[in-house]
Amino acid sequence: MAERRPSSSGTGLKALATAGEGDDFSVIAAIGGVRGVVESMLPGVVFVVLFVVTQNLDLTIGVSAALALAQVVLRLLQRQSVMGALSGLVAVGICLIWAWKSHEARDYYMFGFLTNAIYATVLGVSLIAKVPALGVVIEFIRQLPTEHFKAWFEDWTGDKALKKAYTVITWLWMALFLLRLAVQVPLYLTNNVAALGVARLLMGIPFWALAIWVSYLIIATPMHRHRIAKAHAGQAENGDSTIDTVTTVKDE
Numbered sequence: 001m002a003e004r005r006p007s008s009s010g011t012g013l014k015a016l017a018t019a020g021e022g023d024d025f026s027v028i029a030a031i032g033g034v035r036g037v038v039e040s041m042l043p044g045v046v047f048v049v050l051f052v053v054t055q056n057l058d059l060t061i062g063v064s065a066a067l068a069l070a071q072v073v074l075r076l077l078q079r080q081s082v083m084g085a086l087s088g089l090v091a092v093g094i095c096l097i098w099a100w101k102s103h104e105a106r107d108y109y110m111f112g113f114l115t116n117a118i119y120a121t122v123l124g125v126s127l128i129a130k131v132p133a134l135g136v137v138i139e140f141i142r143q144l145p146t147e148h149f150k151a152w153f154e155d156w157t158g159d160k161a162l163k164k165a166y167t168v169i170t171w172l173w174m175a176l177f178l179l180r181l182a183v184q185v186p187l188y189l190t191n192n193v194a195a196l197g198v199a200r201l202l203m204g205i206p207f208w209a210l211a212i213w214v215s216y217l218i219i220a221t222p223m224h225r226h227r228i229a230k231a232h233a234g235q236a237e238n239g240d241s242t243i244d245t246v247t248t249v250k251d252e
Helices: 033-054 057-077 083-102 105-128 133-142 149-157 160-189 193-202 205-251
Strands: none
Touching: 033 057, 033 083, 033 193, 033 205, 057 083, 083 105, 105 133, 105 160, 105 193, 133 149, 133 160, 149 160, 160 193, 160 205, 193 205
16 A cells, blocks of 8 residues: 655645645644744734724734834744735734724724635636635645646646535635634724624634634545546556557557
């Protein structure tokens, strides 16, 4: 029996793109590791706690911005990858600017509402079109279709088990985004910043980790079987080519 090699490193959907390659899938690694989780959650925690305690929006914005910037600087000083922290800084910056311009602390969460609504809409449209968006993204990451796009598309959509798995997790992620909106938008409308902040934190990284883990459980087996079937098909094709070549030489 061939040994399955360990899955390669990666976070988020990139981690899921290697789901069928090994048995050492780590949710913690997939969501950025312990440090990545802390860096993602800390600005939000500081924002809601500091605002609830001081009711000073300008101070809260200033401290949260300084903290997000400090995380990027610290990674630079340690000569570590700053892409995760930098993307987090941009997201936090948009949220803080939104709250600062409106003078409403609750507007810190408006950007999240928009992104969740957009993601849910895109996933929903893909399901209606019967081309699960998560399948498109994961397969795009797994094997970049720089050419022969049609063959790439038909390769995974033609595998009923794999396409069904991608369809299920696309429903799962769409439900996650809609659930966030269903819980958090009423809190926004009632201006309950403390409850909104807590809900955002609980439905952020924890829900993301759960979605990635469940998605892995759903797609790992069909993805692994698809890779094996494709490898066997390639070996058979190469074998036929070798036979044809030998036959040609004999005829000559």
